[in-house]
Amino acid sequence: MKKNKISALEAKEKALELSLAPLMFQGARALFELGILDFLKKMGDEGASQDLMAQKLGLSPYVLEVLLEAGLGMGLVEFKEDRVILTKTGYFFATDPMVKVNMDFSHYVCYLPSYSFLESLINGKPEGLRTFGNWETIYEGLWSLPETVLEKWLAFDHFYSDASFNEASEILLQKRPKKILDIGGNTGKWAIHYAQKDPEAEITILDLPGAVEEAEKRIDDAGLSHRINCMKMNILDKDQPLPKDYDWIWMSQFLDCFGEEEISLILDKVHKSLDQNGYMSILEPCWDQQKFKAASYCLQAVSLYFTCLANGKSKFYSSRKWHKMIKNAGFQIVEEIFPLGLGHTLFICTKQKD
Template sequence: MKFFKNNDNLTALEAQYEAQKIAFAPIIFQVARVMRDLKVLKTLKDFSKEGLTLEELANKTKLSVYSIQVLLETALSANIVKQKDELWFLTKIGYFIDNDEMTRLNLNYNHYVNYLGLYNLEESIKENKACGLKVFGEWETIYPALSTLPKEVKKSWFEFDHFYSDSGFEQAIEILNSLNIKKLLDIGGNTGKFATLLSNKNSDIEITIMDLPQQIKLAKQTIYEKNLTNISTFEANILNDDTNIPTGYDIIWMSQFLDCFKEEQIIKILTKIKKSLNNNSKICIMEPFWDRQNNETAAFCVINTSPYFTAMANGYSKMFKYQDFEKYLQKAGLEVEKIIDNIGICQTLILCK
């Protein structure tokens, strides 16, 4: 394993300090978010050369001196800000919290989608059920609920999902176009983002989006708004025993879809798909495998998405380690033809037959 090596080389005091960072992580998280949303970090950045006193920062942000002091002192302990004499400055960490797109989306996603529900993580771990989802309503899984979630929750969920998946679409489409395909089935096509982009790049390909009725409703709206004539839809729950995979496609495409299921379900889905293939068909699977990332930051982000699946999404799925996922492919009787890493920000593309 290339990530998270030598992670036990601390002294006892250093280890204890790291443990306290974890114990107080929820507080630091919310302080960082509030400082971002109330423009405290931006104000410090705007005066990055001269710095600001406590009183000056309170005045410019229209917050009380007490409020600014509470925020700054916690931020100081988390290296978000620094102090020189009576002046306060933004650090590099503070700059990323306020300006980095990935950090912004991760923070919004964890605040709006996960924060309240993760209180129920212990219950979810014990029951393999999305017990945290009850903060938004009574659903077994989050997927049928996506279109009706509160505005900020839905917005944050889709922005997070699209940021990590969409970054790989352009490169993936180049690979697909090199295969000279005529028909593609997009299983788990969600809002139709990938299908729309593929259609714009190659209007000769017949594309079918297969997903749950709630997602197909969103996809149909996208197709209608963009007046796309080469995209059709197929409503189905792929896990139902009486659901068969449509046949006659050159490519079965799945992007960040299989990580929504547990092992036996994944094998069941892949086995169904295998039965629908002809001799020249291929399966293309795009997933962010944490052990195939090109840096530890990416691996960290991918791994720490898994508790969302446990507490909020369904209670039983997670982000994959490729070494585990490869076993699912083998159990379904599929052969890996090619693996392409570093697609977009964090994706790996697997071509199977």
């Protein structure tokens, strides 16, 4: 094997940690949910004794002991004589909103389904989805998910996309396209946001019936029905061409919901519908462009959610792969903007000029 920087002992430690990671995840989550990490944060460098914690938090000595010892193993806390002190890792685990949104997504949305991860890979289907319902993909069943699952799914989705679509909107505003086709516009969150920024923009949201019905309500509430309309379509239906005469076709965190062959089909439809002077943009997070290892890690991990729960065949692709897919579909990238929001890339493309 390749000689890399960590020692054999550290490597063995990491391998063993991984082998018991699910139990430890649940331990970390309990340390968070029972307020133990937050209490220790308030106690600062002095920390607290387990007796004090039992008293203040109303937890049994057993609960504290089993959790704090697990926390010691994970490096969330340290023991100093009879006191327990929060570590830096514990501090981030207690306070970082990205940790919280990931943890909830891991637990409520992915945990039980990912038991069927290997089966999903082998069958090429999101077998874990059966935990929640009898659908082919999560997109079909999204609005029928159990309430908490849906809530955590949306929180996760919006956490990662909100920041980036705000910034991507600023870029689009400079281009000021008049007619925008928002493919995979979902609940209309971006379309409403953008229509409020550009009072002249006209937007068409194209998505599956469930999402479109949700979007229509929100557009109506926002008083934007005269400038945002919706179109129900299964984008993978080869017989249904995309509508024409749009200046800009916008796909934000949409194509990662599809396998490569499907993306090829979608880009082909976009190519057929787009004018020679039109633009297509793709907003996606690419693990191979991230500045921080942890950001790549999150994308690589969440890709596994697509396998076992979303559709069995998609993932977050690398920028290298996007370059290839965009080129193969007859487009050229005229601008590539990174980073937007929490590390997204905006690929702005036109048809290849002959």
